Amino acid sequence: MRIVIIGNGVAGMEAALAVREREPSWEISLISEESDHFFSRTALMWVFSGQMSHRDIEPLERDAYARLGLRRVRARATGIDAAKRLVLMAGGLEPVPYDRLLIASGSRPRSGPWTGTDARGVGYFVTLQDLAWYESEVHGGSSRAGGPPRPDAHLPASAADSPYGFREVAAERRGRLAQRPAVIGGGLIGIEAVEVAVTAGLRPRFFIREEWFWPIALDPRESQWIADRMGHHGVDVHLEHEVEMLEADSDGNVAAVRTNEGRYEADCVVIAIGVVPNTSWLAGSAIELDERGGIVVDESLTTSAADVFAAGDCASVRWFDGSQRPEQLWYTARDQGRVAGRRLLGDSPRYERGAWYNSAKLMDIEYTTAGLVNWNLDGEQSWFFEEHGSVRSTTRVVVQQDRVVGFNMLGRRWDHSVLIGWIEEQRSLAWVLTHLNDAAFDTEFVPPLRIPGA
Amino acid sequence: MDQQGQNGLLTTYREGWRNRSILGLTISLLLVSFYIVLYWEHKVQEQLGVAPFTAFSEAVGLRNRWYLYGFLYSVAMIGGAVYYLRRHGNSRYNRFRITVNVAIQIALGFTLPFIMPLFGGDELYFSYFWPLKYDYLYPQTLADVPLYFALYTVVGSLLAAPVLAVLYGKRWYCSWVCGCGGLANTFGDPWRHLTSKSTKSWRFEHLSIHLVLLIAIATTFLIGLDWLIGSDHPTFHRIISGDDWKDWSIKSFYGFAVGSILAGVIGTGLYPVFGPRVWCRNFCPMAAVLGWVQKVGRYRIKVKPGMCISCGNCSTYCEMGIDVRSYAQADQSFTRASCVGCGMCAHMCPRGVLKLENSWDRPEDKQRQRLSVVDF
Numbered sequence: 095m096r097i098v099i100i101g102n103g104v105a106g107m108e109a110a111l112a113v114r115e116r117e118p119s120w121e122i123s124l125i126s127e128e129s130d131h132f133f134s135r136t137a138l139m140w141v142f143s144g145q146m147s148h149r150d151i152e153p154l155e156r157d158a159y160a161r162l163g164l165r166r167v168r169a170r171a172t173g174i175d176a177a178k179r180l181v182l183m184a185g186g187l188e189p190v191p192y193d194r195l196l197i198a199s200g201s202r203p204r205s206g207p208w209t210g211t212d213a214r215g216v217g218y219f220v221t222l223q224d225l226a227w228y229e230s231e232v233h234g235g236s237s238r239a240g241g242p243p244r245p246d247a248h249l250p251a252s253a254a255d256s257p258y259g260f261r262e263v264a265a266e267r268r269g270r271l272a273q274r275p276a277v278i279g280g281g282l283i284g285i286e287a288v289e290v291a292v293t294a295g296l297r298p299r300f301f302i303r304e305e306w307f308w309p310i311a312l313d314p315r316e317s318q319w320i321a322d323r324m325g326h327h328g329v330d331v332h333l334e335h336e337v338e339m340l341e342a343d344s345d346g347n348v349a350a351v352r353t354n355e356g357r358y359e360a361d362c363v364v365i366a367i368g369v370v371p372n373t374s375w376l377a378g379s380a381i382e383l384d385e386r387g388g389i390v391v392d393e394s395l396t397t398s399a400a401d402v403f404a405a406g407d408c409a410s411v412r413w414f415d416g417s418q419r420p421e422q423l424w425y426t427a428r429d430q431g432r433v434a435g436r437r438l439l440g441d442s443p444r445y446e447r448g449a450w451y452n453s454a455k456l457m458d459i460e461y462t463t464a465g466l467v468n469w470n471l472d473g474e475q476s477w478f479f480e481e482h483g484s485v486r487s488t489t490r491v492v493v494q495q496d497r498v499v500g501f502n503m504l505g506r507r508w509d510h511s512v513l514i515g516w517i518e519e520q521r522s523l524a525w526v527l528t529h530l531n532d533a534a535f536d537t538e539f540v541p542p543l544r545i546p547g548a
Numbered sequence: 549m550d551q552q553g554q555n556g557l558l559t560t561y562r563e564g565w566r567n568r569s570i571l572g573l574t575i576s577l578l579l580v581s582f583y584i585v586l587y588w589e590h591k592v593q594e595q596l597g598v599a600p601f602t603a604f605s606e607a608v609g610l611r612n613r614w615y616l617y618g619f620l621y622s623v624a625m626i627g628g629a630v631y632y633l634r635r636h637g638n639s640r641y642n643r644f645r646i647t648v649n650v651a652i653q654i655a656l657g658f659t660l661p662f663i664m665p666l667f668g669g670d671e672l673y674f675s676y677f678w679p680l681k682y683d684y685l686y687p688q689t690l691a692d693v694p695l696y697f698a699l700y701t702v703v704g705s706l707l708a709a710p711v712l713a714v715l716y717g718k719r720w721y722c723s724w725v726c727g728c729g730g731l732a733n734t735f736g737d738p739w740r741h742l743t744s745k746s747t748k749s750w751r752f753e754h755l756s757i758h759l760v761l762l763i764a765i766a767t768t769f770l771i772g773l774d775w776l777i778g779s780d781h782p783t784f785h786r787i788i789s790g791d792d793w794k795d796w797s798i799k800s801f802y803g804f805a806v807g808s809i810l811a812g813v814i815g816t817g818l819y820p821v822f823g824p825r826v827w828c829r830n831f832c833p834m835a836a837v838l839g840w841v842q843k844v845g846r847y848r849i850k851v852k853p854g855m856c857i858s859c860g861n862c863s864t865y866c867e868m869g870i871d872v873r874s875y876a877q878a879d880q881s882f883t884r885a886s887c888v889g890c891g892m893c894a895h896m897c898p899r900g901v902l903k904l905e906n907s908w909d910r911p912e913d914k915q916r917q918r919l920s921v922v923d924f
Contacts (some may be wrong), residue, residue, distance in 0.1 A: 134857060134858040136859055137857070140558070140859065143560045145864075150741075153874070153877065155746060293559070293560040327557060425857075453855055460899075508900075511853050535852060535900055537641045538891070539641050540640055
């Protein structure tokens, strides 16, 4: 049996491992344009800051592919011939035949819809190549040099449509490193790009279109605290600034960001306005995509083509609210990869999305969420508490008809699995507030949260 | 200071001296040279006609070079603690632990042993136990020290230390009390990410630490036997602890190989090459014993299910070379024998996935699942 997996990320790797665990002799190939080694994409910021090395963010030892008999093809797939069961390859490589195929090609950054985004010094912060570029702008060096994005012979030198191509570095042309970076887009990637610029000793600008930072996850009070921390650490946060265009100087290096509120000088611009499924290479491959480019799959992650499955950020799955769209999270990609692995083995598992949860670290404030927060449910109410002791935190419990349906917590650590349990048990607000510290996950000696009157 | 209780803003570690650069290796070379001169000062004196540490110690009134070493050790720990707390002091666990550890070194590791002889007492170290302080269970030592200290040593080594490790993990000693661990966690902290996480290094650790433990127990046993029957068996006595075979008896070999080479020259001198816990991880016999005990005790690292993003901060900053990430991404709470409970994995985790705890009540351990990429 020939198993081919497109993508060397968490979904593809989990699937490969699931297959290998049960079928020691099947031929498994992983195709990746981006990297020789499976790495944690969520950890790019720490490589930038020098807190970890490239190797530190790889969850497996480097001999894992050889040890597990996983063949790697470091090249770009350009399409699928589902009738002949072939993966078509760029760079004049032979097509790769498959018996069962998993597409786990992930996301690519959403491009800026403005003029000027092709100026030198404008980039993203999603791929390893983006990391190399951003490091080159801020710390020096070439975006071609060092680290995983090494130019393999069989990779096309520069694929215009690829998120994994190398990017020219404005700092090299300008003769000095970036002094005044700007980040556009008020989400998680944006705040990471801002934080690493701060650790490099810079004072970045952060352009956010909305009224407050990260409105899909935070309410104004929570967001204000994050914005205060950003300001405290030297970030210029520009709320309600709609970017209109990026300006370049006569050499083609980015020079400024023009917004509805004015013109701001910038010598490096990171566009962080979200990600989209990395599926444009599937155009004409007879695999059904949704209107956003996600690969439409059923509950067993099967695509419209026989023996072709999809998992991770590129797959458009059915959500619990009935909508069909990709889930762009680390843990859902991992879970889907495990299910897809069983599909590749011939089982018929169902991918079932449990309750929503997530966590993040927003500058130096830790964030945990569980259940339905910011969903604007009928008759929902928020119970909010702001702690101002030796620990600072906020606690928001979303209640609908006296049943707790969601939690949004900043500044302390919480065990989301306990919180989700309470939601499933349909606990009341009063009960939850009395028992809240049963879900605490703070490190030792952190005083417990005390809620007056609870 | 407690902005949010535990973690802090991303810290950057780009300095070359922390990363096996020429500068880092130079620091290592200086440390190794320091220990060689310290331990074999008589050889230096034979060559150069001067014993530098002894001469300096006497000039500043520190009686002998070991007090000078104790003083420098304490200064290194204080300086390292300042460095450490500036980076990681936003966690209470880190603050409490390092403060206690440094205080114990200053009080019990330097001041008390220095002061006691001034009042006619013995130079006694209350913060070390057998088998780390290997000669404290030698019958001759027990006979020489005051009775209360002999009792303290026997009860401390054989009863209190293991019992506390059952209740709180080996961290009560390795990360809160021990001077070796204290130096590693303060002065050695800048190099903690250099400890290897490879499977090979784990295999080496298994072999080496148990070998040293075996040698420690055998040496103690033989010296005890020698105390009982040595006067009737002169050859046996010479081999075990004879003075006329000074450099080659079993007793002096253990002191040379384990005490000086492994704990000093390699264990501390190579901080900037192999990370600060070379001794604790690979050689310390006490760590081996407490590690076994820890496995059956309450201590563990609890993993919050489904939240790990496999970023690797925990593994990278584990000074004991434990691949914490492999457990975290498998949703598996765990106790590893080598874990000294420094808490850095939990501290570095950007998602708050890890928590150190002492608990008998851990139902989910019974339903461990094989889920992850590391199960092969």
